[in-house]
Amino acid sequence: MDRFTSILLAAGLGCFALAFVLSGVYPWLITDAREPEATIAEVARRVTPEFKQLKEAYPVAFAAAFPGADECLTDKDLAGVPLDDPRRARSEDAWRAAHTIALRDGRDAYVAEACWHCHSQYVRPVANEAQRFGRVRSAADDNNALQRPVLWGTRRVGPDLTHEGGRRSNDWHVAHLRDPASTSPGSIMPRYTWYFRDGWQVWRTIDPELAEREGLAPTTRYPIPGVYATEAEARSALERVRAETPENLHAERDRLEVAPSSGPNETALALLAYLQWLGTWDASQREGVPQ
Amino acid sequence: MTSTATQLEAAHAGSADLVDKGLVKWHLVMAMFFMLTAMTWGLLISLQFLHAYPFEGISFLSYGRVRLLHTNEIAYGFLVNGFIGCLYYAIPRMTGRAVASSKLGWLILFVWQFILVAMSVGQLLGFAQAVEWGETPTGFRPGTFDLNYIPVDFLIEIGAVLVAIQFLTPIVRSVHKRQYVSLWYLTAGIVWLILTYVMGNTLPEWTLPGSSGAATVGLFIHDLVGLFVTPMGWGLMYFFVPVILRRPVWSHALSVIGFWALAFFYPLNGVHHFLLSSIPMSVQYGAVISTMAVEIVVTTVIVNFFGTMWGSGDALRTNLPIRWFYTGMVGYFITCLQCMFHTTLTMQELIHFTDWVPGHAHLVMLGVFSFWIFGMTTWLWPRLTGNEWYSRRLNHWHYWLSVIGLLTMFVDLLAGGLVHGFMLNALSDWMEIVRAMHGFWAVRTFAGAMILAGQLCFAWNLWKTWTGPKRPYDYRVDLATAGGV
Numbered sequence A: 001m002d003r004f005t006s007i008l009l010a011a012g013l014g015c016f017a018l019a020f021v022l023s024g025v026y027p028w029l030i031t032d033a034r035e036p037e038a039t040i041a042e043v044a045r046r047v048t049p050e051f052k053q054l055k056e057a058y059p060v061a062f063a064a065a066f067p068g069a070d071e072c073l074t075d076k077d078l079a080g081v082p083l084d085d086p087r088r089a090r091s092e093d094a095w096r097a098a099h100t101i102a103l104r105d106g107r108d109a110y111v112a113e114a115c116w117h118c119h120s121q122y123v124r125p126v127a128n129e130a131q132r133f134g135r136v137r138s139a140a141d142d143n144n145a146l147q148r149p150v151l152w153g154t155r156r157v158g159p160d161l162t163h164e165g166g167r168r169s170n171d172w173h174v175a176h177l178r179d180p181a182s183t184s185p186g187s188i189m190p191r192y193t194w195y196f197r198d199g200w201q202v203w204r205t206i207d208p209e210l211a212e213r214e215g216l217a218p219t220t221r222y223p224i225p226g227v228y229a230t231e232a233e234a235r236s237a238l239e240r241v242r243a244e245t246p247e248n249l250h251a252e253r254d255r256l257e258v259a260p261s262s263g264p265n266e267t268a269l270a271l272l273a274y275l276q277w278l279g280t281w282d283a284s285q286r287e288g289v290p291q
Numbered sequence B: 001m002t003s004t005a006t007q008l009e010a011a012h013a014g015s016a017d018l019v020d021k022g023l024v025k026w027h028l029v030m031a032m033f034f035m036l037t038a039m040t041w042g043l044l045i046s047l048q049f050l051h052a053y054p055f056e057g058i059s060f061l062s063y064g065r066v067r068l069l070h071t072n073e074i075a076y077g078f079l080v081n082g083f084i085g086c087l088y089y090a091i092p093r094m095t096g097r098a099v100a101s102s103k104l105g106w107l108i109l110f111v112w113q114f115i116l117v118a119m120s121v122g123q124l125l126g127f128a129q130a131v132e133w134g135e136t137p138t139g140f141r142p143g144t145f146d147l148n149y150i151p152v153d154f155l156i157e158i159g160a161v162l163v164a165i166q167f168l169t170p171i172v173r174s175v176h177k178r179q180y181v182s183l184w185y186l187t188a189g190i191v192w193l194i195l196t197y198v199m200g201n202t203l204p205e206w207t208l209p210g211s212s213g214a215a216t217v218g219l220f221i222h223d224l225v226g227l228f229v230t231p232m233g234w235g236l237m238y239f240f241v242p243v244i245l246r247r248p249v250w251s252h253a254l255s256v257i258g259f260w261a262l263a264f265f266y267p268l269n270g271v272h273h274f275l276l277s278s279i280p281m282s283v284q285y286g287a288v289i290s291t292m293a294v295e296i297v298v299t300t301v302i303v304n305f306f307g308t309m310w311g312s313g314d315a316l317r318t319n320l321p322i323r324w325f326y327t328g329m330v331g332y333f334i335t336c337l338q339c340m341f342h343t344t345l346t347m348q349e350l351i352h353f354t355d356w357v358p359g360h361a362h363l364v365m366l367g368v369f370s371f372w373i374f375g376m377t378t379w380l381w382p383r384l385t386g387n388e389w390y391s392r393r394l395n396h397w398h399y400w401l402s403v404i405g406l407l408t409m410f411v412d413l414l415a416g417g418l419v420h421g422f423m424l425n426a427l428s429d430w431m432e433i434v435r436a437m438h439g440f441w442a443v444r445t446f447a448g449a450m451i452l453a454g455q456l457c458f459a460w461n462l463w464k465t466w467t468g469p470k471r472p473y474d475y476r477v478d479l480a481t482a483g484g485v
């Protein structure tokens, strides 16, 4: 019995506690304890331009994903609105609120799919990593609620994503998420097809002759942003587009059509927002810290 | 020979009613079941790397989610069930007392399998948490108290406490005044499991942010291996090896040194999972040095076991359980030797994010602890069912397929890891790296298929032995040939 107690106390509790203090509490005391952890709202304050573009490109899914989306005004909506109009301030707040939700849900999706088992978020000061991926990761970069638990990862089947934000366009990410091999031939990343919803979309076809005369890109059929659940909704969108198209673009106007399509769903928008945010925040942006 | 055999027979009869054979048997059955499922997942996910994943596009069977099942079912389904089964056999025999309660035993058995199902379903549905080897769903949205799934972590903690009650009771009430070293390991391991699990599944989720959270995650990964799996494994080896070889351990002094050095150094290693990171360098250097110290500890334990075998080396040839055990010990020595080198910052720079690490993980998890559980199951099964092996030959197939498959996988992933590491260093294009790795990944799948085939041989053999026609098992036959080939 005495042996039992000594093992229980010395080995069972003592050694465990010692290690916990030395490799858990001590690093906390000399790094993260010095500054309060940034909240998700705080790291979401600077709304990325890519996030705003998601609303333009996928208005329906965007409105479904983020409450208050109708108050989020894009640059196009704000054209001509006076600088002191209260709508601007309200829009700013709405964007931040939506971005906060997007980052939280995007991180949750990143964890649920275990993206972190193939991608690191951990740039080390060795092995030419700063050259390949960008600035080396510091403790301050991780002192925020999105890194609890930390998403450093231990494996790099795919590249490090620390500085992924802004590196690629939304369109690239959408195509890549749906079928990685379409943007990166031979990629072994899984296809995340369940992040896409089939629907209807308005397509604009440019008359090939016109395209040639104007020197346009060889792709003459392209989608107009907005994926709709039913064909009827897409038709009324088509009418809106037709009404907005200036008279002198008559040649194109005739070639608007509705066709099946698919677009990212709500979770995918959040995941895209998260990817586009990665690396755009650092501790120097915190309030009260001189910029 | 006859007198030893008679004594053994008496001992068997004496403690026979202390052991609840049903519990041993069912835990081992569940362990083998999860071994098969987890390996099937392993083989499946390895196909992703070869553009051949069969379930692409199905959310709940996609690579990421199935990968979580692979590692978590191995840890909580195979290793925990396997160790608990063996504890039900070993602890009553070492203490002369039955476990706390057979009813509690069946409760634990059912609760634990329920936990495993809840864990697997949760991970497939996307409720995993981002703690490696602890992806068991907390049931809460990360860092908040919004419940979104069954709180599996919490159930595991309750399960671990029940296990502690079950096994610490006979240890406390032991009929022997002095405790054999095996019980030290097991006592400590049971307590450590509770502490480790609570630490790793609460602090990085709710309180510790960023790099200090990472330090605790590292500590959790390491403690789960070093303070639960390792002491369970060694504790059982200290019981089974002398029992099967019928000789005492070579040196009790060495076994005591080994125990205390493990207790002291192992938990200090945690941060070596995140070297060259933003965790303070002083902590990283501390982890590197204690990792190297562990190798010295390991050497003492290995010397002790080889000393124990000295003079009965023939058992390696004639006695399959012993062969499993000592193969595992050699594997353990290699793993720890490898660790001593790749924990250095120089090697870390090269291998950290590459296939080298899964190579290492498979050697230690499969090549050591799983091999020991296979060995113990091989020894126990005829004794539990009372039936002679359906086919002893299949057991050899199990051994050789597993060993050759594992070695192939190990060497392959190590080599692949080096290639990956050098190409990362050289700033090669990413797709070029992926293409370069293709061959290594193909070999891994092949080796995995071999390992899985070995397990199928074993599972079939266990099944036929259990349900086949009665051929009473006579342990004296095994004794006469010095063991149970």
Ligand code: HEM
Pocket (backbone or CB within 6 Å): A117, A154, A155, A157, B039, B040, B042, B043, B044, B045, B046, B067, B070, B071, B074, B355, B357, B358, B361, B362, B365, B366, B370, B444, B445, B447, B448, B449, B451, B452
């Ligand atoms: C059929 C045989 C097996 C195959 C084909 C297989 C395949 C795999 C694959 C593809 C991974 C992911 C590696 C990566 O992220 O790049 C993995 C990880 C892992 N496997 Fe297996 N596996 C097998 C058996 C086992 C067994 C029997 C165990 C343990 C007893 C095990 C333990 C692990 C562990 C711990 C990891 C995580 C490694 C890490 O994150 O570094 N595997 N396995």
